[in-house]
Amino acid sequence: MALLGERNYRQPVWHLPLRAAPEDPVMSDGEWARIACEVMDRVGLAREGDFGAVRWVAVRHAADHVHIVATLARQDGGRPDVWNDGYRVRDACRAVERRYGLRGTAPADRTAARRSSRGEMEKAVRRGQEVPSRTFLQRAVQTAAAGASSEAEFFQRLQDDGVLVRRRFSQRTAGEATGYAVAVRGDVNGDGRPVWFGGGKLADDLTLPKLRRRWTGADDFDPARSGVRPLDGRYMSTRTKRVLLRTAVRRAADESGTTTEFFDRLQEGGFLVKARHSQTSPRQVTGYAVAFPVDRAGVEPTWYPGSRLADDLSLSRLLRRWASPGPPHAQAVEHDELTQEERQGFYDDAARAAAYATAQIRRYLAVSPYAVQDACWAASDALHVAAKVTGNRHLHRAAVTYDRAARAPYGRIPTPTPAGDALRTAARLLARTGVIKNRTVVSTVLLIANLVTLLDTIAELRHLQQRQAQADAARRAAAHAREARPAAERPVPQPPEPSAQARLAMAAFPNAWAPLPQHAPTRTAPSEPAPQARPRRRGP
Template sequence: MIGKVLRGRRVQGLIRYLYGPGRNEEHRNPRIVAGFRSPVELEPGVRSDGALDFRQLEGLMTQPLAALGERNYRKPVWHVPVRAAPEDPVLTDQQWAQIAAGIMAGTGLAPVGDDDAVRWIAVRHADDHIHIVATLARSDGVRPEVWNDGYRVRDACRAAEIRYGLRRTAPADRTAARRASRGETEKAARRGRSEPPRVILRRHVQSAAAGARTEGEFLACLQAEGLLIRRRFSQRHPDQLTGYAVALPDDHTADGQPVWYGGGKLAIDLTLPRLRHRWSGNSPDSGPRGPQSADYQPVSGRHLSGRSAQAVLRTIVGQAADQARTAEEFFQRLHQSGLLIRQRISSINPGQITGYAVGLPEHSGSDGDPIWYTGGRLADDLTWPRIQRRWREHPRIPSPRLAGTTFSHEERQAIYNDAARAAAHATAQIRRCTVIDPHAARDACWAAADILHAAARATGNQHLRRAADAYDRAARMPYGRVPPATPAGNGLRTAARLIALVGQLQSGTTGVVTNLINSLVALTDAIGLLHGRQRRDAQAAASASTSEHLRNLRHDPTASWITGSVPSANPSDLARSDFPVPPSPLRWPGTPGTPRTSRSQRRPQSPKV
């Protein structure tokens, strides 16, 4: 049973609509089943011409508003449609009357035995729902409080479900995303949209947040998607960004202005403060908990291979070198990208930079220290002398593509294998927390949404997109609480950012994507079990729906992992796709970065003849 609180200005028009035929002749036998007086006293009379006479009922409902005068609410009409599920039994008028009285008492608008409470009626004109109408003015001249009335209505509806054995619904814990209104849905249908703009924008924002490391990357990604962005700045500190809103370029009001949606209007975890908390472990500029904070715990390097880290660093450093023209601008771009930076200073000229090294906060050794990569380890063109030389020789001509800034086939496979390992590690941690401490798994449940959205965006697969949309409610904690960061959750976020960085897939990657899908199935199954143990039925159902979409994808032989048109796979690509783990490059013993082998492990030489 669900009830939605609506507010209006005139009770006269609402009463006439409830007693009228309806928009599609759906109103049948309208009647008052409950109210502040007996239904017989409140029922409109019949005039001599056979029409209903609403004057007495309208006078009784508006009389307290006239006494309240200027202290009235701007919208003093309180309207709550209450609807039962289609499979629920048809309730009697007396049962609906008890439900309406329980809702009015639960909200505090008309407590039992309070003769001076607000005046209200409950009109029934269908088998499955009623309309509760009240005027927000007490008979004693006091204006009632309606703060959080929607949550109280939800609690009263859940109590009625238990009392009458109706279908159980989820509590109002703010884990569900903001749904599109009826007007938004009808407007989308008139303009030929398959989904309302609110749903489309939420998907874009979730995908951008999953693939971004910093606030700047997030806004740049939204702009690259073609969305309109409106930034809100602090009035006290004009340079401080406090919020954002997005809009579709072709969605306008009657005045021709864009229809803006703030992050909180899309979902409770898409506000800028909560997004900053999500990025706080990756960028020193995005929040108080940057990599230099005392409570920051870097993700262990067990889920991020050296091949993936090197490819990501090469791409970020290559783009920064291509876009910058000075050393200061170059290191500033690296800093804004969330990288760890270490400069080598000349011992002869203390102010001269002779080299640099970079690292990822998520990539660390067994001792917890970051693993550093010099420019020479990333690419030949990324050494410090080569970068400076290129700036001097071509100060205004940007290079179309710096050597080594694209991902190879093996690097893409390594990134997807790292994502599968991160999902497997999170699955193990969630199963462990289900028995020991369920609240410790909240961060991993929240981060699982990122990897689902990132994978759906990278592959362009509709099954994955539906899986990511279905998982939406299972990700959030009740009432908008933000869970503390955990290594398992940070590992999933890192995997999501790497998948988003890879972008469009190439041929020959079916095996590694299938490996990731299998890991995601196990992950969502573990999350569903966790929610089921905590009796969170709506979240458990969302997890089960996600697992079902992923299983359909795994068993669908026609599913395509490739977005766009790509060339056909050559025999070597097809052979590599059968081996999810990419082959390691051949290195001679003694090569830097390769452990030395003992004499007994070396290949025996053929005896001389």
């Protein structure tokens, strides 16, 4: 350390505890010594045959773990490199697990969410928060991004949820946002300013460029385009399409004042617009029709005239509305327009989309397990939005638990697939229904059942991919989702089978018997007469 001088580390002690799992065999001192040497060699602090490496010691004071302590100064006067040493330690541990047959652990593939610091957790306890601000914001951003179809809708949903939003704009292109940060109201630092968290500080897939790819499906973001990826009509019923078109047309009409502006807003939303011109005056527009875009060649879109969507959405009624003086119309709210049947249709379509994604994943289980990564990622969107709109605490736990199983290794964004598009469509359909205040309005049995099947399938997929940590997360999420089912739909627990001793004891009786479980009431069959009281014999 004296040779390093000013180049010394501020904290020159390197400390690493290594612990075996409870079910692992107890290893000898020699085995632990070889493990410690291999870890130090793979980390690069003391490679085999390097006599000028750092000095270190391994201390074993329990049967299942050792402590490795090293001084961060090489004996030849050099400064050791500890940058990203955690990833090298993880690789070394996995090599030791394979060599000695120990329990396997997860690789350092950066799929785990960023944990809150100790100071953030203690601050949450002082403020009486259930979770730290970082965790709360991560879930809020994930849910808002899942239900949104564009950047503007994403920021609007965050503000509606009470989250503070701050955008970062480009210095070269005026008006172009390059990033964002979010904060919790009332969470301030020592100077009284909000504590901001950028999207990349919450999760690797929540940065603005990666969110834009989720919404647009393109690798490069073009500010000249609308940046909107409309809902895929392949996974929606005819009634749902009509409701969504009616909502979009009414919102565009509320935000417009002329026919040209009205058509432009519909096209910016990703919809197809066809104007009907007068036969006497070709330049005069007398009507219009809207449709969802189609991706398959040779398939004609299904057009809906404005008068078929609603009586007040015909072009003549809209022209009179725009011409009448008065205050500007307020923006329409989607879920306020839905009837009970329409909202139930949204839930049924979301359940069918989840079933379609499950079938696609099962199709690739044995052929190409890595071809459906997009569906695993999009399943998180469906879970987060379903938990929010239903208010079910079990679905909320399932969404939080499944979070790690959704991400691709090293923060990669998977290529869009039909299965992933189906689940994103399900998430956006559920987001447009709004939060259910009356739980008896819609039936969620089919949706929850399909989500449970989807999670079980993804757990099997992750197991085939040899990603044990993600497979365990999917299994735990499926267990939480099963608890979300109504009590009548859950399987009745069966009493345990009698033991061998109990069966031998029962065989000694003329009639086989077994004790009834405590929760089962005793009943007398209606065909049998009620037992009569026999007189008691007296005398010897």
